[in-house]
Amino acid sequence: MEVAPLGLIGVVAALVPSGAPLGFVAILGVLALIGILIRNSVILIVQIEDLVAEGQDRWEAVIEATEHRMRPIALTAAAASLALIPIAREVFWGPMAYAMMGGIIAGTAITLLFLPALYVTWFRIKEPKQGDEPSVPENRELAQDPA
Template identity: 35%
Template sequence: ETRDGNSVQLASLADFQLGRGPRDLRRENRMLNVTVFANTEDRNAARALMGPITQMMEGMQLPPGYTWDLGRAARWEREEASDNNFTIIFAILLIYLIMASLFESLIHPFTIIFAIPFSLIGVALGLYVLDVPFDNNGALGLLILFGIVVNNGIVLISHINHLRASGLSRREAICLGGQHRLRPILMTAFTTILNLMPIVLPMVYGTSEGFARRWGPVGLVVASGLATSTVLTLMLAPTLYSLLDDLALWCKRVMRASHSTATSVAQ
């Protein structure tokens, strides 16, 4: 209806017809974009295809105003690897600071920090055996894994410290603490690994699609790293605890000796 009160039919202004349209409109940097997804049977093949795809797209004449770029996974490979390395290092440093305040010691947190390299052994073996590339989802899995393996170490070391505070010797506290915390640590690791199997097994057998294909590397990193870390932590953490405790006692003796020498010189 116009200002004059006259009615105007829509058919006189435009031609209407039913048809299919886009379900949603996506923008990136204020520009409309269309994302093309493709999966490969072998995840390593995706890296090998990046070069040919780049050459093919550079040889195409796109209409004016159109551009193209590789997806987020490829951009992570190209630009964000150093940022993720910094994130992992910062996470380890933050874990150390939290444990140092928890145990009130600068030495004993290293007993738990050493569980992280133990977990990396399993991560490397899992990725190598199953031929899975380490991508941004794998880096996310590392952050999750660090939190789990550190938690297992905290459960063990804190109980050993509690037993020593109750009057037991260091050797007795280590032996008894390992016995008391063996079952909880194994149950936690087993249930965590078992819960990750629905996204790991489809990737292992090559039947993963959608959610399992995307998050399979996360589950593989956590499961393989947790398996080796749990076994090695239970075997080696008590030994590391004893060695680092001796180191802490030696540092205290050296500091006391230097303090006594300084006091004698001053007198």
């Protein structure tokens, strides 16, 4: 939820040069944009939590989840932005298209950069020093290798 307001940076950055007004239709686009950004955030957080539940160190889980989900999130955002191009020059739908395109592009970049940093800061996760044993949750059961 923390990244949703930051998507407004992209909305303003797209509406100002295009000259499109921030009217009712553009606000509808902002509401749709918030849903897209929150979905991306949830996907990333769930991936981090899944890796931690599997017993991975929190620091490594944040890095791996971000690397693992970056391509799907970026490609989905690119597809959504490109899909709005045909209606961008329409009088009625243009402001919504510009608001969503700018917000999706900026919001996705912010989600992929800001959210992992916010997660690490919020949970006070420290970067492991060289030679340190990775911290593993206490309740993890060790998998036995059958070989």
